[in-house]
Amino acid sequence: MHTLALVTDIADHMDKPKKKRAAAQLKDEITAYKRRRILEEASHFFFANGYEATTLDSVAEQLNVTKPFIYSYYKNKGELLYEICQTGIQLSLTALEEALSVEGTASEQLKIVVERVARIIIENQRYVTVYLREEKCLLPEDARRIRDLRHTFDTKLAALLEKGKRSGEFDVEHPSRTAIWVSGLLSWIALWYHEGGRWSATEVVMDAITMVQKMVKPAGGAHG
Amino acid sequence: MHTLALVTDIADHMDKPKKKRAAAQLKDEITAYKRRRILEEASHFFFANGYEATTLDSVAEQLNVTKPFIYSYYKNKGELLYEICQTGIQLSLTALEEALSVEGTASEQLKIVVERVARIIIENQRYVTVYLREEKCLLPEDARRIRDLRHTFDTKLAALLEKGKRSGEFDVEHPSRTAIWVSGLLSWIALWYHEGGRWSATEVVMDAITMVQKMVKPAGGAHG
DNA sequence: CATAATTGCTACCAAGCAGTATAAACATAG
């Protein structure tokens, strides 16, 4: 039982001086680990049944703990939802930023962006889908914070399209509007992809790249 | 009060023979009208607050009736959800079929399809969005019926892409896979469009047309 | 006007669930 408590006694052989600090640090890590595990299981239920339809009792049962356990790591059910939504969009944003940090032409960067973000979205489908479906359940303040992240994502993507437009690599009338279509296409993957379904993750990623490239390709057909 | 009951006495001056039949017919129409009104208000709440978070009491209050009133027109809450989801996808499918019935080249037909379906999706955003978000709340059997409609939609769209591919108008490797991206792009409008937001419905529709045309355009740039 | 049928409402129940007060178990330190 107590899936979460398996880690409790690893701090037991180290020289006195460091012990205090190290023990405190370890405790923090364990707390963080427990929070992650709770979030992970909650996301499974939210994904499968929806936020409102999921009971914290069922999440607790899955973890072999009880509801008050969850309440000692999260303030309430809404905080769980917020963290799940936040995770989904934050991972995508980080993937975007990392991809943008790779040197290259706009075309090359765009390809890397789509590839990495699409992969991240597939790997974290639960988080992204819950965000797309349950945004309305967030507290207004939480919803705003999430929207800001999303807006940052769209803005950075638009900047890349703008860059490609200036260099002549892309043909996009309104970079910021096109960015929303691209980001929508990527989000759509989360709602539509099904593990073990008709198409593999790799096929979906490659398709996404192709589609986005076509969406920005100049009429003349220059640049690949 | 009784917003729904305003229609009750229109059947009162007509020759005897027809009266019976006409009265019965009118009654049916009134029943149908009440059902539509209930559905419409319910869709507003489901759209704004989500299915689970919406109480039938609040829907009833909005209609100036009581909960048992709703239960005399719908079996239960789930039936309301089913009809809302069904409406969303059925309207899109009908729009697609009507657009396909217009004679023309594949390119011309595709443009009409995207234009009409996008318009329908914007006009019926509530129904489509609820379908996309709350599919998981449907009974398995209802969910299957809805999926079948969706599948029909994708299949007919794929056939159009296939036709354009054969005529050389489109460059699509896998029509059925591309159809899913196109249908996703259209669905995305429902989740993203916001009345009175930064972009008008017309702009969104025109953008959608442009994006889809680019997604299927041959590299050479022939056919517009 | 009386009778029958339809239509809607009042009042209620049972169940489910978020959240909590309190106690128990456990670990740590002296």
Added chain:
DNA sequence: CTATGTTTATACTGCTTGGTAGCAATTATG
């Protein structure tokens, strides 16, 4: 072994809400 703090469980509450049984009001008919 005792004292102290921390972690987790037991057991409960208060509220919400889908759904219903039975009654009242309205309408249709002769």
